[in-house]
Amino acid sequence: MTHTGSNPPYSFLTLHPTPHAQRHDLYVAQPQCANLALNNTFVFCVRQHPSSLTNLPEPSPAINGRASPNPFARPTSAMSILSMSASGSNYTNPSQASSGSSGSSSSKPxxxxxxxxxxxxxxxxxxTEHISSTxxxxxxxxxxxxxxxxxxxxxxxxLADRSARWCVFAQWECA
Known part of the structure; x- marks a missing residue:
């Protein structure tokens, strides 16, 4: 395989700190490119690990991807997006779903x-292949x-740690 010429510019997705949702460490596996192409199909894949945080640290810059321009500011549309959005989302409120209270909240998926x-x-x-994995x-x-x-x-x-509100952790643009 050969390549000649210059590579087109590549922009990574923007990652945002999630101070209201610290129970999970999130890694965006795909798509990592900031720009999504209209009428194309994308697999959105995120790897999640339980967080081991016991206190609230300062937000750190992104390791992979472009860091939020101001790590202490959140996009205005991301601040407390209710799980029942006024825009017509048919998502069901998790507080209305039945759930057991056994086990620690940090181990919840x-x-x-x-x-x-x-x-x-x-x-x-x-x-499914990850559910049965040891x-x-x-x-x-x-x-x-x-x-x-x-x-x-x-x-x-x-979803935020203590409320039924969504926090933005990543964003892509489609022009």
Whole structure:
């Protein structure tokens, strides 16, 4: 395989700190490119590890990907996105679902989703091959396949630790 000429510029997705959702360490496996192409299908895959944080540290810069321009500021649309959005999302409120109270809250699986530019929330599902795995070194993989049919900002969401509100942890653009 050979290549001549210059490579086109490549921009990584923007990652945002999630001070209200620190129970999970999240790694965006794909797509890592900041720009999504209209009418193309993408697999959104996020690896999640339980966080071992016991206190609230300062937000750190992104290891992989572009860091949020101001790590202490959140996108205005990301600040407390209710799980029942006014934009017509059909997502069900997790506080209405039945759940047992046994076990620690830090071992609960993540609730992850992708928000479309129009506000629709699409849940990521746990990959079955990772559920039965005894090796957690790679974390738990969550994914969904989406055909990009809207221009605008697409956001990766994680449910906050103590409330039924979404926090933005990543974002992509479709021009």
């Amino acid at each position: 993540a609730k992850l989703a992708i928000q479309t530019p129009s506000g629709k929330i699409i849940r990521l599902t746990r990959k 090796n957690d070194a790679d974390g738990t993989a969550w994914e969904t396949v989406i055909k990009i049919g809207e221009k605008g900002t697409w956001r990766g969401l994680v």
